[in-house]
Amino acid sequence: MPAHKIHATVTPRGSMEVLSQREVRKLSEVGSGSTYELFRQCALAILNTGVRVDDARSILEAYADFEVFIHQLDRGVCLELRNAPAHAFVDGHMISSVREMLFSALRDIVYTESELHNNRADLSTSSGITDYVFHLLRNAHALTPGVEPRMVVCWGGHSVNDQEYKYSKRVGHELGLRYFDICTGCGPGVMKGPMKGATIAHAKQRVLDARYLGLTEPGIIAAEAPNPIVNELVILPDIEKRLEAFIRVGHGIIIFPGGVGTAEEFLYLLGILLHPDNAELPFPLILTGPRSAADYLHQLHDFVGATLGNAAQTRYEIIIEDPARVARHMKKGLAEVERFRRERNDAFHFNWLLRIDEDFQHPFDPTHENMAALALRRDTPPHLLAANLRRAFSGIVAGNVKEHGIRRIEQYGPYELHGDPQIMEPLGALLQAFVDQQRMKLPNGTAYTPCYRVVS
Numbered sequence: 001m002p003a004h005k006i007h008a009t010v011t012p013r014g015s016m017e018v019l020s021q022r023e024v025r026k027l028s029e030v031g032s033g034s035t036y037e038l039f040r041q042c043a044l045a046i047l048n049t050g051v052r053v054d055d056a057r058s059i060l061e062a063y064a065d066f067e068v069f070i071h072q073l074d075r076g077v078c079l080e081l082r083n084a085p086a087h088a089f090v091d092g093h094m095i096s097s098v099r100e101m102l103f104s105a106l107r108d109i110v111y112t113e114s115e116l117h118n119n120r121a122d123l124s125t126s127s128g129i130t131d132y133v134f135h136l137l138r139n140a141h142a143l144t145p146g147v148e149p150r151m152v153v154c155w156g157g158h159s160v161n162d163q164e165y166k167y168s169k170r171v172g173h174e175l176g177l178r179y180f181d182i183c184t185g186c187g188p189g190v191m192k193g194p195m196k197g198a199t200i201a202h203a204k205q206r207v208l209d210a211r212y213l214g215l216t217e218p219g220i221i222a223a224e225a226p227n228p229i230v231n232e233l234v235i236l237p238d239i240e241k242r243l244e245a246f247i248r249v250g251h252g253i254i255i256f257p258g259g260v261g262t263a264e265e266f267l268y269l270l271g272i273l274l275h276p277d278n279a280e281l282p283f284p285l286i287l288t289g290p291r292s293a294a295d296y297l298h299q300l301h302d303f304v305g306a307t308l309g310n311a312a313q314t315r316y317e318i319i320i321e322d323p324a325r326v327a328r329h330m331k332k333g334l335a336e337v338e339r340f341r342r343e344r345n346d347a348f349h350f351n352w353l354l355r356i357d358e359d360f361q362h363p364f365d366p367t368h369e370n371m372a373a374l375a376l377r378r379d380t381p382p383h384l385l386a387a388n389l390r391r392a393f394s395g396i397v398a399g400n401v402k403e404h405g406i407r408r409i410e411q412y413g414p415y416e417l418h419g420d421p422q423i424m425e426p427l428g429a430l431l432q433a434f435v436d437q438q439r440m441k442l443p444n445g446t447a448y449t450p451c452y453r454v455v456s
Helices: 021-028 033-047 056-062 096-117 126-139 162-177 193-204 239-249 260-273 291-307 323-344 368-372 382-401 403-412 421-436
Strands: 005-010 067-073 076-085 151-155 181-184 212-216 232-235 252-255 285-289 317-320 415-418 452-455
Touching: 033 067, 033 076, 033 096, 076 096, 096 126, 096 232, 126 239, 151 162, 151 193, 151 239, 151 260, 162 181, 162 193, 162 285, 162 291, 162 323, 181 193, 193 212, 212 239, 239 260, 252 260, 252 323, 260 285, 260 291, 260 382, 260 421, 285 291, 285 323, 291 317, 291 421, 317 323, 368 382, 368 415, 382 403, 382 415, 382 421, 382 452, 415 421, 421 452
Parallel strands: 151 181, 151 252, 181 212, 212 232, 252 285, 285 317, 415 452
Antiparallel strands: 005 076, 067 076
């Protein structure tokens, strides 16, 4: 057996320790099929925590002989790992954070699917989908009732430059000094920076119960292993459930520099905030970055104005090179969130009042046909246009880094995006700016070939 691989048996700590015999039996029966393969891929990604690899395929190929088996014990469940990455262990013992996240993946992918999705979830209605997201988060113990609003979501790129990464740490430090918890997509880059900065600030403030919540989904976690600071990991079943989870548990959102994935998240949130039913609902949203990222932030701002209009631009603030001001602005915004929810008796731990249309909730499959059929027209209501622009960016993310998307591009060529010139010209300009600024990076320094074609 190669020196970089290891056999091991691990048992859980936390919520998976106490299970009924029926629950363990259901878990142990999952030894083949799509659910098992999904868990295997996520487990392999978690075991590669700390290893900078953006390509899911390269991980799967390097550990093609990796296997994971679920065994029933009298007291619960254990995992048998064969040919696992040795860097997940120290002196033969699995690193604690890796073990916690490994069993979080087991809980979310296997247990949640069997107990919630197949038996109780109603995914045919908007309220049913929201209820499903609530149950997923509650089952993961990610909802803490009674705590005043302090969960700040941070979005941004996984492969940013050193200046942008350090800036995100400075912002995280300022947030931590104000006792805020941090939620990110749980990967590297800007998903790690705010958490890292906040850990120091929380230590200074003697915060012993700080939360570093990571929300991901199987297609992303396979390409972006969680960073080791995450102390609560939740794997949602798809992009749309993950995005809804962010804005249901988050009290405010900060967006740092990134690429198409960050733009996708930004457009998703804007589309929801632009819905008429959400016009009065406070939701602090800040775009920020170092001075070197000013062009990026203004390009994103100009794109929003050109496609969604001035009303969309009023839903967020742009703050450049001022971490303390970002944190103060967020603190002020969260005070308004608390006041609003108290007046309406809405929960602090889950934003039930936020209206989310089904257009934002159902999974989008980025086939070539679906990408070409997106309605990118000027006469579309802004919140629905934002939904379709979000889908376009989601497809590009899939074509860049996700296994199924990469295979489709290899087989059928680039996606084609069609629409009105007033939409397609700023879209093409923004995407080209991402390429020019090297925000469309691929593994191993490979030169970027667009997986899309913009057609007016």
